[in-house]
Amino acid sequence: MSRLPLIFKHYFRRNFSDPSGIIFFLLLPVGLIVLNMVGAIGFVNLAGESDSVDLAATATLLAAMFMVSFQFFSGDFIIHNIYNDLRGPISSRLYATPVTQRTFVIGCSLACWIFNVVQAVAIFTVASIFFDVYWGNPLIFIAVVLLTSIMCQLIGALIALTVSTRKVASGIMGGLGFFMMFLSGMLFVSFGDGPVATFITSYATPISLGYRAILFAGPILDDMSSAIFNVGILAALTVVLGGIVYLLGRRRSL
Amino acid sequence: MIASMKNVVKRYGDTVALDHLNLDIAEGEILGLLGPNGAGKTTAIKVLCGLINADAGEVQVFGQTQNMHNLKTRQQMGLVTQEITIFTDLSVSENLRYFGGLYGLSGAELSANVKEVLDFVELSEFAKKRPKTFSGGMQRRLNIACALVHKPKLVIMDEPTVGIDPQSRNHILESVKKIAQNGTTVIYTSHYMEEVQAISNRISIMDAGRTIAEGSLDELMGRIQYEDRIHLTAALPSDTLTEELKAISGVKHVVVSDNQYTIVSGADSGNVNRIMEIAQRNGGVTSFSEDKPNLEDVFLTLTGKCLRDEGEV
Numbered sequence: 001m002s003r004l005p006l007i008f009k010h011y012f013r014r015n016f017s018d019p020s021g022i023i024f025f026l027l028l029p030v031g032l033i034v035l036n037m038v039g040a041i042g043f044v045n046l047a048g049e050s051d052s053v054d055l056a057a058t059a060t061l062l063a064a065m066f067m068v069s070f071q072f073f074s075g076d077f078i079i080h081n082i083y084n085d086l087r088g089p090i091s092s093r094l095y096a097t098p099v100t101q102r103t104f105v106i107g108c109s110l111a112c113w114i115f116n117v118v119q120a121v122a123i124f125t126v127a128s129i130f131f132d133v134y135w136g137n138p139l140i141f142i143a144v145v146l147l148t149s150i151m152c153q154l155i156g157a158l159i160a161l162t163v164s165t166r167k168v169a170s171g172i173m174g175g176l177g178f179f180m181m182f183l184s185g186m187l188f189v190s191f192g193d194g195p196v197a198t199f200i201t202s203y204a205t206p207i208s209l210g211y212r213a214i215l216f217a218g219p220i221l222d223d224m225s226s227a228i229f230n231v232g233i234l235a236a237l238t239v240v241l242g243g244i245v246y247l248l249g250r251r252r253s254l
Numbered sequence: 255m256i257a258s259m260k261n262v263v264k265r266y267g268d269t270v271a272l273d274h275l276n277l278d279i280a281e282g283e284i285l286g287l288l289g290p291n292g293a294g295k296t297t298a299i300k301v302l303c304g305l306i307n308a309d310a311g312e313v314q315v316f317g318q319t320q321n322m323h324n325l326k327t328r329q330q331m332g333l334v335t336q337e338i339t340i341f342t343d344l345s346v347s348e349n350l351r352y353f354g355g356l357y358g359l360s361g362a363e364l365s366a367n368v369k370e371v372l373d374f375v376e377l378s379e380f381a382k383k384r385p386k387t388f389s390g391g392m393q394r395r396l397n398i399a400c401a402l403v404h405k406p407k408l409v410i411m412d413e414p415t416v417g418i419d420p421q422s423r424n425h426i427l428e429s430v431k432k433i434a435q436n437g438t439t440v441i442y443t444s445h446y447m448e449e450v451q452a453i454s455n456r457i458s459i460m461d462a463g464r465t466i467a468e469g470s471l472d473e474l475m476g477r478i479q480y481e482d483r484i485h486l487t488a489a490l491p492s493d494t495l496t497e498e499l500k501a502i503s504g505v506k507h508v509v510v511s512d513n514q515y516t517i518v519s520g521a522d523s524g525n526v527n528r529i530m531e532i533a534q535r536n537g538g539v540t541s542f543s544e545d546k547p548n549l550e551d552v553f554l555t556l557t558g559k560c561l562r563d564e565g566e567v
Contacts, residue, residue, distance in 0.1 A: 002358075003355065003356055003358075006352070006355045006356065007356075010352055014341075014343060014344070017343070018343070089335070089337040089338075089339055090339040090340075090341070092300070092303075092305060092333065092335045092337075092339060093333060093335055093339040093353070093400065093401075094356070095305050096303050096304075096305065096328060096331065096332075096333040097328060097353070097356040097357060098325040098326070098328040098329045098356075098357065098358070099325070099356050100325065
């Protein structure tokens with residue numbers, strides 16, 4: 001683990017000097033959120049409902065949903081790093097060094113995790129300045145960002161360490177993101193108002209847990225104990241996933 | 255011995271990549287590991303470097319059992335991979351600093367080693383350039399430098415000259431000799447017998463996952479029966495010249511085509527001087543050459559196969 005700072009620095013520099021990473025994992029999420037919020041606000045204004053609809057609340061729902069969802073889609077960044085280096089031709093050279101696979105994965109994950117945090121901060125800043133989004137209790141917001149971004153790294157690493165091809169791994173990560181959004185009721189599909197449907201949309205995925213924690217911690221749902229409960233479940237899931245990835249982090253045969 | 259493999263077996267499904275392979279590597283030598291594609295050379299190297307575990311057998315490096323989880327042995331080993339394994343988005347110097355850092359180097363020691371290895375592979379003036387735009391030969395040199403930056407005691411080079419021009423190849427071969435002169439042990443794999451023949455102190459020939467012959471070049475040559483072939487172009491070809499050549503003791507036959515003569519004798523017949531003397535007496539020669547046996551002949555004799563194309567003979 002003594003080489004961890006070196007490996008972290010290596011991936012951090014490479015990730016932040018990679019224009020495609022900046023475009024796809026930083027500018028695109030912020031751009032899409034801005035586009036959606038401008039569209040939604042414009043739609044409300046066009047319908048002449050601007051007096052009866054709380055525009056800031058609408059913006060909050062959209063911003064929180066996209067912020068948490070993009071955390072998970074960004075798991076593709078660690079998949080990209082792991083496949084390029086630890087499963088690509090250069091892996092022979094890396095594994096010939098006195099460094100464990102686990103150290104490489106952790107160093108790489110930390111660098112990608114910083115990227116996720118920067119992404120969340122960018123979304124937070126743009127949404128707060130231009131759309132008056134209610135992010136609610138800052139501690140809950142920070143906890144959600146930290147936990148979802150860590151979980152995203154763990155899921156990405158788990159997929160990259162177990163799936164043999166990069167395309168399939170990326171497909172799984174993206175598919176998982178959309179599936180979690182679908183289960184969270186974010187893809188315009190209603191599961192109804194029954195208790196099972198409510199449970200699924202509220203607690204079945206990390207996206208819904210994070211999204212609702214932010215809403216609970218603000219004026220929209222205003223229920224701090226539920227916000228803390230959601231954060232607690234997210235934390236527990238993160239610990240379990242962390243344990244699985246740690247065990248899988250042992251070196252595989254080349 | 256700095257490293258050894260005893261009865262090492264490695265299977266990939268039904269394919270036996272290493273079939274009770276035995277290999278000893280003495281300190282300070284250049285061991286040439288020669289074999290056709292698919293002979294098991296790369297698998298042997300992966301096992302030796304601890305990149306994969308053997309299914310059976312014993313692998314020792316620096317007196318320790320080598321496996322995928324032994325990190326201590328790796329500290330003194332350098333692997334030059336068959337593929338070019340460098341970061342093309344990092345500069346030459348950044349590549350070397352990263353790999354040096356992975357071996358625990360830092361500060362002044364790392365800077366000094368980077369400078370030294372850059373000089374060694376003659377890439378100093380390109381230190382700040384990214385290798386994306388480099389020629390294959392320059393990338394190969396950086397590939398080698400990345401394995402040497404931590405000054406390992408044992409360097410393993412897996413076909414380091416694949417796909418490069420003759421000039422770069424000669425540069426790399428000269429570099430290998432220099433590395434060994436500095437006391438570093440080198441294992442050099444290739445399916446180019448000229449390379450192995452040119453640089454190795456000892457040669458191990460592999461086929462189908464096994465060592466089929468091992469020894470110095472002379473020892474290996476001594477294991478095969480070969481014929482001396484002398485080719486000459488006579489200035490004045492004549493029947494007298496042909497008859498006199500045929501009459502030399504040890505000459506098996508003489509093939510004549512216009513003014514081209516091929517004289518075939520038994521191994522080490524020592525007939526060169528006598529042939530030249532007769533040819534000079536009969537009008538002189540305009541050209542002369544002698545076929546020497548090489549590792550290709552050794553491999554052919556031992557396996558009935560060619561080194562390069564793996565075709566049955």
